[in-house]
Amino acid sequence: MPAPVFARPPTDVGGTPTFSSEDDVAAINALAQELHDDIQTRAVAADLGTAADQDVGAFATAAQGALADSAVQPGDPVSDLAETASAKILTAAERAKLDGIQAGAQVNAVTSVAGRAGDVVLTPADAGAAPASHTHPATEIRDSTAAGRALLTAPDAPAQRAALELGTAATQPASAFATAAQGGRADSAVQPATLAAETAARVAAVDAVAADIAAETAARGAAVAALAAAIDAEATTRAAADAADATARIAGDAAAAAALLVEATARARGDGMQPRERPEYADAFASQLEGVPADLAAAPGTVVVDAALGSAVRLDAAATIGARLPVALEPGRTYRARWALRRATDATDPLNDAVVCGIRWLAADKSGLGGANAELRAEILSPTVADGVIRAEATVSVDLETDFAVPSGAIYARPFARTYGDGVTHISVIELAEVPPVTVNNTTIDAPAGYGGVLDGGIA
Numbered sequence: 001m002p003a004p005v006f007a008r009p010p011t012d013v014g015g016t017p018t019f020s021s022e023d024d025v026a027a028i029n030a031l032a033q034e035l036h037d038d039i040q041t042r043a044v045a046a047d048l049g050t051a052a053d054q055d056v057g058a059f060a061t062a063a064q065g066a067l068a069d070s071a072v073q074p075g076d077p078v079s080d081l082a083e084t085a086s087a088k089i090l091t092a093a094e095r096a097k098l099d100g101i102q103a104g105a106q107v108n109a110v111t112s113v114a115g116r117a118g119d120v121v122l123t124p125a126d127a128g129a130a131p132a133s134h135t136h137p138a139t140e141i142r143d144s145t146a147a148g149r150a151l152l153t154a155p156d157a158p159a160q161r162a163a164l165e166l167g168t169a170a171t172q173p174a175s176a177f178a179t180a181a182q183g184g185r186a187d188s189a190v191q192p193a194t195l196a197a198e199t200a201a202r203v204a205a206v207d208a209v210a211a212d213i214a215a216e217t218a219a220r221g222a223a224v225a226a227l228a229a230a231i232d233a234e235a236t237t238r239a240a241a242d243a244a245d246a247t248a249r250i251a252g253d254a255a256a257a258a259a260l261l262v263e264a265t266a267r268a269r270g271d272g273m274q275p276r277e278r279p280e281y282a283d284a285f286a287s288q289l290e291g292v293p294a295d296l297a298a299a300p301g302t303v304v305v306d307a308a309l310g311s312a313v314r315l316d317a318a319a320t321i322g323a324r325l326p327v328a329l330e331p332g333r334t335y336r337a338r339w340a341l342r343r344a345t346d347a348t349d350p351l352n353d354a355v356v357c358g359i360r361w362l363a364a365d366k367s368g369l370g371g372a373n374a375e376l377r378a379e380i381l382s383p384t385v386a387d388g389v390i391r392a393e394a395t396v397s398v399d400l401e402t403d404f405a406v407p408s409g410a411i412y413a414r415p416f417a418r419t420y421g422d423g424v425t426h427i428s429v430i431e432l433a434e435v436p437p438v439t440v441n442n443t444t445i446d447a448p449a450g451y452g453g454v455l456d457g458g459i460a
Helices: 022-045 062-070 092-099 146-153 157-163 180-188 192-269 448-455
Strands: 302-306 310-315 319-323 334-345 355-362 375-381 389-397 412-419 424-435
Touching: 146 157, 302 424, 310 319, 310 334, 319 424, 334 355, 334 375, 334 412, 355 389, 375 389, 412 424
Parallel strands: none
Antiparallel strands: 302 310, 310 424, 319 412, 334 389, 334 424, 355 375, 355 412
């Protein structure tokens, strides 16, 4: 047997040797050729065929070979095939019978109908039946009843209702009657007899309440009459007291008018009488700081008697109050401003409880100066009830050395106090007056400290 030819003969190893020499590569290639030759020698010795070097996938399986052995081959008889429910094998006789059937043939065709052949059209009479359109009397309806026949033979709708023994409600729509739900409510509705009894009970209760109201009204009428009598008596008493108070006020006003007349006369004479600064005088203070005295609005607050201050103006909230009469400012003179006040009730907000003691500078027509020269804030106090009476002073002059200088353009000055917050403040003194000149007979003062009171405004 010739040596088989393998599909993959040995291949020389190519490339560049890395660690060996070219002699080593030649030795490896010679070894591969030797192995190849040995395999071919062994194949010849084993008597192998040419399929020896093929894969299994190149051949059919044993199962596929069995199916090929049992397959129908061309020319095999039809009887070798097996019949199924839907596939049958015709015999020669069956094929001959089919060949003798004409196109359009029917099974057992009718040769004539009712003695007629061809396209026969039957009528009811041919079959012994009644015509398609016919009538029967009610008596011929075999399964009808007397009541049914009476309903069929009734001449009109009223006769039919009579035959069915229907009442007059049969001709009414369903909406003409109450529903079952309405009937249920009617069953539970209050009936006239029950309603009459309940009404009588309620009328009796109302009568009882009316009687109670009448009694209460009578009692209250008596109480009102008694109260009216008491009010009349109180009114009479108060009227008498008001009359007495009015008489006293008239007398007081007369006295005040007389005092004003005296003061006006004294001022007209120029006797140097000072402005009135005490609250006892009704016109001592005003709520405005600019303008002539007669045009200023009345002072805010009310006049009260303070145990520590005497008569004082009570201010219950933030307000401004100043002396009604302004003071004329002259060069070469010193003027002292004074304030006396007491906090009667502390403010709720300690950051909004100040009292400013100041002086409003006025022009020749007693209008206020503007800008930075508008007013002097001599003291800014934060009084409390615990502080008691607070007295503040400050001196001013046009050209002399004092606490504060009179600004240019100021001809008059009006002292004032301004309160902030909701604290209650009593103010008894708001005054600006000239300090009398000091007369010193001894021109040599050995101990100046001993004359402090004199130099501060006293008389030597």
